[in-house]
Amino acid sequence: MLEVNIKPVSMIAGTGSYLPSRVLSNFDLEKMVNTSDEWIKVRTGIEYRAIVEDGVITSDLCKEASLEALDEAKVLPEELDIIVVGTITGDVKFPSTACYVQKKIGAKNAVAFDLGAACCGFLYGISIADHMMKSTRYKNILVLGGEILSSITNWKDRNTCVLFGDGAGACVIKRSDGKKGILGTYIKSDGTLSELLTMPGGGTKYPDPSSVPDEKMNFINMEGREVFKHAVINMTEAGKLILKEVGLKSSDVDILIPHQANMRIIEAVAKKIDIPKERVFINLNKYGNTSAASIPIALNEARKEGRIKEGDICLMVVFGGGFTWGSAVVRF
Ligand code: ACO
Secondary structure, three states, X not given: OOOOOOOOOEEEEXXXXXXXXXXXXXXXXXXXXXXXXXXXXXXXXXXXXXXXXXXXXXXXXXXXXXXXXXXXXXXXXXXXXXXXXXXXXXXXXXXXXXXXXXXXXXXXXXXXXXXXXXXXXXXXXXXXXXXXXXXXXXXXXXXXXXXXXXXXXXXXXXXXXXXXXXXXXXXXXXXXXXXXXXXXXXXXXXXXXXXHEEXXXXXXXXXXXXXXXXXXXXXXXXXXXXXHHHHHHHHHHHHHHHHHHOOOOHHHOOEEEEOOOOHHHHHHHHHHHOOOHHHEOOOHHHHOEOHHHHHHHHHHHHHHOOOOOOOOEEEEEEEEOOOEEEEEEEEO
């Protein structure tokens, strides 16, 4: 096993994910907007996305992902100290979706709160959880990313509607055994670029959906090319920086779990960090971009498919609205 000079304080003891069973294919989208399966596949790598049935809400998806993660970690809901949900599509404006998850799983002893960092919500949550473990006596933290992006997608806009999907992913963080665990995290943001990826409607600026200057403002608005450029630069920087900080090289990474937004972004980032294709986990084709849920869903699938073995070094990199970005290195 690779020697690492860092003694982790917390570790990922269980993961879970949940995807709605209703599937929307590129061919379905061809009937909705002026697009083609070929364009979507070539430009993004996406073929399908999972979309919730009417009436299903974010905490429902989070509950299912949580139960799988808790079961694997052998942690009871009442043993949870904290529940953090990364989301931009919570059940209601307030209270937090984390409180609804707390109620649904019966985690009566936890403190529950949401984290709004767009696609980075889960990874910011991991970073905060690790630091909470370092500074408190807490033993068990549940970190989630859960989104129903279909609820804020403009289904008439071909620039964005082909990209997004729904889902949730979870992980249970416990105290480390001293070997396995979170070796380091890095999180960053740049608010000067916030307008490039935003949903202006529904906040205090435009509380009434009918008062927005343009009805598109009630949905995800994105300057795709700019987001693409910054995503590549910042995910690369985040990946390299955290590897350096924990004293590892790119050749030490057994698996890269990148934010699943666009295949071309993933390929560019992996190349720049110098991680070969075989060591990059991709499920983007099946689910599209599920924002904060993207990394925990991918992490759970990678583990359950046997792509992550005992002792493996996993690098996660993410980028999203804010702009926000970050990375984490974990030994499993
Ligand atoms: N089908 C067919 N044509 C399309 C479609 C579509 N679905 N969407 C756009 N086009 C057209 C455009 O209109 C344009 O046509 P024109 O040349 O006649 O003007 C042409 O295709 C090229 O458009 P670009 O925007 O330049 O296409 P690009 O190659 O940049 O791909 C994309 C667009 C996929 C959105 C890409 O820019 C991207 O992935 N950006 C990053 C998205 C991302 O990573 N988001 C992450 C964060 S999301 C979050 O935080 C919630």
